[in-house]
Amino acid sequence: MKQTADVVIIGGGIVGASVAFHLSERGCTDVLVVEREAALGSGSTGRATGGVRAQFATAINIRMSRYSIDFFTRFEEATGHPCGYEQAGYLFVATSEAHLDYLRRTRERQRAEGLTNVEIVGAEEVARRVPGLRTDDVAGGSFCQTDGFIAPLKVLHGFMARATERGARLWTETRVMGIDVGEGGRVAGVMTSRGRVETRAVVNASGAWAAETARLAGVEIPVVPLRRQLVSVRPRAPLPDGLPMVIDMSDGFHFRPESRELAMPGALMAWPDDAETPGFKDDFDPAFAGKVFRRARARAPFLADATVNASRCRAGLYEVTPDHHAIIGESREVGGLFFANGFSGHGVMHSPATGRLVSELILDGRASLLDASALGAERFATGHLLDETSVL
Numbered sequence: 001m002k003q004t005a006d007v008v009i010i011g012g013g014i015v016g017a018s019v020a021f022h023l024s025e026r027g028c029t030d031v032l033v034v035e036r037e038a039a040l041g042s043g044s045t046g047r048a049t050g051g052v053r054a055q056f057a058t059a060i061n062i063r064m065s066r067y068s069i070d071f072f073t074r075f076e077e078a079t080g081h082p083c084g085y086e087q088a089g090y091l092f093v094a095t096s097e098a099h100l101d102y103l104r105r106t107r108e109r110q111r112a113e114g115l116t117n118v119e120i121v122g123a124e125e126v127a128r129r130v131p132g133l134r135t136d137d138v139a140g141g142s143f144c145q146t147d148g149f150i151a152p153l154k155v156l157h158g159f160m161a162r163a164t165e166r167g168a169r170l171w172t173e174t175r176v177m178g179i180d181v182g183e184g185g186r187v188a189g190v191m192t193s194r195g196r197v198e199t200r201a202v203v204n205a206s207g208a209w210a211a212e213t214a215r216l217a218g219v220e221i222p223v224v225p226l227r228r229q230l231v232s233v234r235p236r237a238p239l240p241d242g243l244p245m246v247i248d249m250s251d252g253f254h255f256r257p258e259s260r261e262l263a264m265p266g267a268l269m270a271w272p273d274d275a276e277t278p279g280f281k282d283d284f285d286p287a288f289a290g291k292v293f294r295r296a297r298a299r300a301p302f303l304a305d306a307t308v309n310a311s312r313c314r315a316g317l318y319e320v321t322p323d324h325h326a327i328i329g330e331s332r333e334v335g336g337l338f339f340a341n342g343f344s345g346h347g348v349m350h351s352p353a354t355g356r357l358v359s360e361l362i363l364d365g366r367a368s369l370l371d372a373s374a375l376g377a378e379r380f381a382t383g384h385l386l387d388e389t390s391v392l
């Protein structure tokens with residue numbers, strides 16, 4: 001029997017689920033989400049830290065975040081499910097005047113984009129917000145209370161549940177193995193392990209595997225998988241309530257309190273390891289914990305003698321582009337092939353904005369949320385790259 005769908009979404013992570021939800025909001029429910037694993041979120045979504053922030057350096061990232069964070073505040077109303085949004089804040093800690101100047105400059109850009117609640121704070125305020133943090137060398141920092149945390153898997157399931165209630169279909173344990181490009185260079189269907197599905201639109205929402213998926217249609221996009229690791233620890237004394245995400249700008253070391261919903265929540269510590277090389281490695285390397293503890297000892301001594309909670313340590317893949325911005329838009333080479341890729345570590349927090357943008361591009365041919373043309377894949381050929389300097 002011939003199988004058809006108006007839109008096929010490749011990938012059952014947070015991004016694919018958000019696209020399905022936003023399409024269904026607009027009444028487009030003949031949507032099929034195809035996920036090769038048995039469980040949704042088995043890719044990067046289930047490994048993420050769950051941080052959300054609007055403290056970015058580029059207008060487009062700030063706008064994506066502002067829409068998304070606002071969406072998280074009304075997530076339950078929109079989907080019928082909670083998302084665990086906690087306004088715990090993000091605190092960037094600067095130890096040099098150069099970094100503090102950078103925070104002042106980015107705050108001006110953030111204000112220009114309507115984000116008015118970012119505060120530049122002094123060392124005393126940093127110390128007050130994070131008792132026990134080493135601050136004798138701190139020049140200051142920036143804090144935004146509406147940054148904070150969400151639960152990535154709750155967001156994924158909320159989006160998907162509402163989309164499927166409205167009629168979207170979900171195939172798990174199904175792999176997309178080919179994308180048929182028909183006459184006129186337009187998408188005509190996808191080949192899956194459950195057979196062929198005819199469609200007029202395909203969304204590449206396959207996370208770190210995006211370049212492979214694009215290649216199924218004969219298209220190249222520069223998305224590279226890069227391992228990121230999280231060390232879960234249980235401190236000797238309970239962490240104070242209301243700790244924000246804390247980022248040491250001198251080396252990128254950062255930590256957050258774990259979700260209060262976990263049994264015996266501790267802290268998650270991370271650090272962007274320069275020695276990491278691109279590739280599909282998603283095993284947690286115990287040696288990484290040693291590197292992170294060295295940074296913790298220098299900045300957050302109250303975490304330095306914490307016990308490692310091995311069962312909650314994890315590794316996953318960032319999906320990195322050359323300019324650390326997402327690729328969102330229709331392929332210039334294959335009509336009907338839409339990219340929702342390359343979030344470079346921000347796909348969880350930007351999933352609401354991405355779903356809205358991609359659904360508008362599919363249904364209206366243009367996006368009303370913001371001018372998405374800057375995120376098109378063609379920028380890598382034309383050299384019109386964006387420049388995000390605030391990457392964790």
Ligand SMILES: Cc1cc2nc3c(=O)[nH]c(=O)nc-3n(C[C@H](O)[C@H](O)[C@H](O)COP(=O)(O)OP(=O)(O)OC[C@H]3O[C@@H](n4cnc5c(N)ncnc54)[C@H](O)[C@@H]3O)c2cc1C
Binds near residue numbers: 011012015051213349
């Ligand atoms: C350690 C770590 C910490 C992070 N912390 C944060 C954070 O604090 N905040 C934030 O915003 N982001 C964070 N990220 C990044 C974030 O996790 C990703 O950007 C986001 O999850 C991407 O979502 P996705 O749906 O595009 O990809 P994924 O969740 O990876 O989903 C893609 C899915 O596609 C499926 N797939 C691939 N190919 C095929 C195929 N051919 N057929 C069928 N299915 C296929 C995969 O199985 C996978 O389930 C973090 C990432 C890591 C690794």
